[in-house]
Amino acid sequence: MKYLDEYRDPALAVKLLAELHATATRPWAVMEVCGGQTHTLVRQGIDELLPAGIRMIHGPGCPVCVTPLEVIDKALAIAARPEVIFTSYGDMLRVPGSAGDLLGVRARGGDVRVVYTPLDAVRIARQHPDREVVFFAVGFETTAPANAMAVRYAADAGIGNFSVLVSHVLVPPAITALLDAPDNQVQGFLAAGHVCAVMGWTEYEPIAARYRVPIVVTGFEPLDLLEGILMAVRQLEQGRSEVENQYARAVRRTGNTAAQEVVRRVFRVTERNWRGIGPIPTSGLALAAEFSAYDADTRFATTGVRTEENPDCIAGAILRGTKLPTDCAAYGTRCTPRTPLGAPMVSAEGTCAAFHNSGRRPAPSTVEEIG
């Protein structure tokens, strides 16, 4: 896959950094929402090159990480049923529920299959009319149109043995919840470029105005991030709070209206519980009444699942941006990408995995450790 040289322009990076140093006159805290952006920042060490006082807070933008434990447990219960073929994006298979993960269900004989698109799940349902095919419909605004379309196609084709376990989350209400939190430290946001490719940025405009925070729609290449940070810091220094678009090559203000339309038709907005954060009003999508027959949650009556979070995992504080992975006692020892205690260590987009893959280590805290 390495058919391209890594995209880097050191001269431009140096110029952007110099401008950032010249622009920042006092400390600012900026949150990157997207897990892909977190990965780039940490891997490239961009967060460590910033002017003193400019702090990046890593946000909750990892769909795998924020899927609530009770939904993972429901998925495990449904996947274990003998009549079910359970289909999912690959990165959900190792997310720990209260007792095990989907890979464990498969090891015990469950028919758990990885698909790369929800249309594959619909095709499997068509091929196996004697089985119940369930698709794990998770993710942010970026995956919602695809999952909505799968439900619509199944409905149009009259495929009755297909259903979806839905746990979609929406970014703007989460940003609002973070800003409303009493311990909020975030003064500006880098909004996830690909989320905005679907939804545009009109929903961010009232948030920027009401909370007086700059929001910069940003891509996830190193130079994108440097430019996005510079744009946010420039606004903070000038006392502006606008939505700006650094990722103009892929994102338009109104987003992808065809994708938005199918989401509006198939889903309805609902309160959603975010793993590690808790319930956030209007932050999720559930099936609209017209498509309720495709709801795996009711089809398999998964109510009554009892959840139990691992007490050693500080995923909630990580996802709210109040702690770093290296603050966790289990980080890199009892919790690694091979043996994750919580979702942020599982997903390639998770903050803990980004830190671990980049070799970040906890700061020595005692004389003995310093050696």
Add this chain to the structure above:
Amino acid sequence: MCLGIPGRIVAIDDRADPADPVLGTVDFAGLRRSVCLDFTPAAGIGDYVIVHVGFAISQIDEAEAAKTLAVLDAIPDVWETELGPEAAT
């Protein structure tokens, strides 16, 4: 599953039924996948699109596609996660 990968449309399938999804073949650095093109109706053969979970959501130009691919290349497991296990290198 949320990152999105740019690829080039190399074929658009004929549809048996107008209600069927518009499917095409997208080339991701040599690996080809069937992709739904319903959300990018203006994109044709040779155009670059950003693909999320089997659906094109945005059209971009070739140079920008190359830059984004290079960054994705540096993220562990991203190809396997986005395009399926056979995409692992």
